[in-house]
Amino acid sequence: MTTELWQTIQAEAKYFSAAEPNLASFFHGAILHHADFSASLSFILAQKLDSLHLPAILVRQVIEEVLSQSPEILMAVKKDIFACVERDPACSHHLMPLLYFKGFHALQAYRIAHALWNDKRRALALFFQNQISQTFCVDIHPAAKLGTGIMIDHATGVVIGETAVVGDDVSLLHGVTLGGSGYAKGDRHPKIGSGVLISAGAKLLGNICIGQGAKIAAGSVVLSDVAAHTTVAGVPATVVGKPKSESPAREMNHSMSDDD
Structure with missing residues (x-):
């Protein structure tokens, strides 16, 4: 499936390169020059995470080493691309997350950092975490555990703490915090079930559990557990209904009026 995705991305790059000759070198350098998806991904991430202390050529070596040792990361990347295409109405082509979406870039760079942490x-x-934060305005601790098929839309201001756990097929928007509460160490961050939708600016604090298929309204502050397939809103968040969909993250419907 990664091979099929790579062929699709290459075909799209050729189309856009011909349609906009001014960007032909950009599409060639990022996609068409590379032998496979892994090489393109490592090049793109390395260029964005380049720094004085760890230049792009060394960043790319680290990324390629991790990808060769952990091929499951590429399967996660593929699912994340599909998540963007399926859920984001602004994402009309498979190459768009790979080239343009900083939420996608931050997520894949986190996957490399997580493998290094383990x-x-x-x-x-931790150096990768810092570079991700400075480059993309997204702060994900490398010890956090994130599933696959995740979309971080717009992404600016997203914070995910050290002991947070995020399931598969989750959608997060900008300004979301999965943070701790107080100064205690140990397991102190939220646990997010699969299919959960967390809307813009929501703050989930403490070692709380958000059940599968739950929906968190924009701007909510969530301080306690949320049952599966439940919609919460407010400060502090309270139950306001149940999502119509079994997987709100896939539907991306942020309206409260459609819930029971």
Whole structure:
């Protein structure tokens, strides 16, 4: 499936390169020059995470090493691209997340940092976290556990703490915080079930559980558990209904009026 996705992305790049000759070198350098999807991804992320202390050529070496040792990351990346295409009405082509969406870029760079963290290369993982934060305005601790098929839409201001867990097929918008509460160490961040939709500016604080298929309204402050397939809103958040969809993250319907 990754091969099929890569062929689709290459075909799209050729089309756009011909349609806009001024960007031909851009599409060639980012996509058409590369032998496979992994090479293109590592090049794009390395260019964006380039720094004085760890230049792009070394960043790319690290990324390629991680991808060669953890091929499951590429399957997660593929699912994240499909999530963007399926859920974001502004995403009309598969190459768009790969080239343009900083939420996607931050998520994939996090996946590299997470693998480094698990491999006990924690200084490098934290360096990646810092670069991700400075470059994309998204702060994901490399120890956090994120599933696949995730879309971080717009992404600016998203914060995900060290002990947070995010399930599969979750959608987050800009300004979302999965944060701790107080100064205590240990397990202190939210656990998000699969299919959850967390709208813009929502703050989920503490070691709380958000059940599968739940929906968190924009601007809500969530301080306690939310049952599966439940809609909450407000400050502090209270139950206001149930989503019509089993997976609100896929529907991306932020309206409260459609809920029971």
